[in-house]
Amino acid sequence: MIEINGLTKIYKLSAKKKKELKTNKNVKIAVNDLSLVAEDGQITVLLGPNGAGKTTTLRNVSTLLTPTKGYIKVNGHDTVKEAQKVRDSICFLTNEIKLDEHFTVDYLFTFFGRIKNLDDATIEKRKKELFETFDMSDFKDKRIEELSTGMKQKASIVVNLVNDPEVVIFDEPTSGLDIVTARSVLDYLKKLRNEGKTVIVSTHIMSEAEKLADKVAMIIGGRKVIEGTIPEILAKTQTADLEDAFFKLYMENNCSEKGDKDE
Ligand SMILES: Nc1ncnc2c1ncn2[C@@H]1O[C@H](COP(=O)(O)OP(=O)(O)OP(=O)(O)O)[C@@H](O)[C@H]1O
Numbered sequence: 001m002i003e004i005n006g007l008t009k010i011y012k013l014s015a016k017k018k019k020e021l022k023t024n025k026n027v028k029i030a031v032n033d034l035s036l037v038a039e040d041g042q043i044t045v046l047l048g049p050n051g052a053g054k055t056t057t058l059r060n061v062s063t064l065l066t067p068t069k070g071y072i073k074v075n076g077h078d079t080v081k082e083a084q085k086v087r088d089s090i091c092f093l094t095n096e097i098k099l100d101e102h103f104t105v106d107y108l109f110t111f112f113g114r115i116k117n118l119d120d121a122t123i124e125k126r127k128k129e130l131f132e133t134f135d136m137s138d139f140k141d142k143r144i145e146e147l148s149t150g151m152k153q154k155a156s157i158v159v160n161l162v163n164d165p166e167v168v169i170f171d172e173p174t175s176g177l178d179i180v181t182a183r184s185v186l187d188y189l190k191k192l193r194n195e196g197k198t199v200i201v202s203t204h205i206m207s208e209a210e211k212l213a214d215k216v217a218m219i220i221g222g223r224k225v226i227e228g229t230i231p232e233i234l235a236k237t238q239t240a241d242l243e244d245a246f247f248k249l250y251m252e253n254n255c256s257e258k259g260d261k262d263e
């Protein structure tokens with residue numbers, strides 16, 4: 001279980017970032033007082049537009065970043081005070097994490113399994129299962145530098161899942177993937193959910209949220225604007241589908257610099 005309690009993350013802005021964000025302010029409130037629980041045996045989807053704060057939230061959950069305010073617990077362990085315990089139980093996947101180009105998928109899989117202290121028999125068993133699931137037999141012996149974007153993404157996914165983590169944190173799981181591969185990733189996330197794992201993913205793709213989510217948290221401008229099952233969200237917003245609900249909430253909440261004004 002993941003419990004996010006009043007998470008606020010404020011970035012200090014470099015001169016370059018200020019230019020990029022077209023602001024004179026010295027800080028950016030990327031996530032603003034966000035609370036959310038992701039239950040075991042459920043897929044929780046963070047849904048929001050570009051710059052909403054999804055990646056920032058997941059980086060805090062995965063211990064890469066420290067909250068400015070608030071705290072997060074993963075299976076009861078605080079992500080700051082007990083970071084290593086949290087790291088032991090999670091996998092964190094983002095398309096910004098790159099594998100070393102020089103090695104083969106097979107070799108890297110074994111390498112990461114050993115980093116996680118798995119014995120070779122367990123590593124081989126996991127390898128067989130995951131390479132089959134993601135249809136990777138054809139390119140498992142190729143070096144990362146020889147792979148297409150989608151193949152690289154698959155390689156990153158399986159390497160991260162080597163130790164069968166209890167908590168799966170996935171930032172934009174289908175980014176860069178074709179529809180066949182994307183489907184296999186979404187199916188695998190559902191399988192993990194059905195095994196009782198905690199799965200939290202981010203996306204800006206409504207149809208993906210509709211396919212995956214046991215619970216959706218919509219984030220706009222760093223704030224959670226609504227949370228619930230899809231039927232609950234449609235009922236609350238009196239809309240017919242998630243996209244309509246999103247636009248309604250977007251119009252109501254879209255002061256993208258709102259967080260900054262509050263400061
Ligand atoms: N290192 C950083 N320094 C300063 N500002 C940052 C930094 N990282 C992100 N931001 C800003 O924080 C806000 C939230 O960014 P974040 O990457 O969490 O959004 P996102 O919801 O993941 O967006 P996307 O859908 O584009 O991936 C954005 O305005 C972004 O420009």
Ligand SMILES: [Mg+2]
Nearest residue numbers: 054055056171
């Ligand atoms: Mg992101």
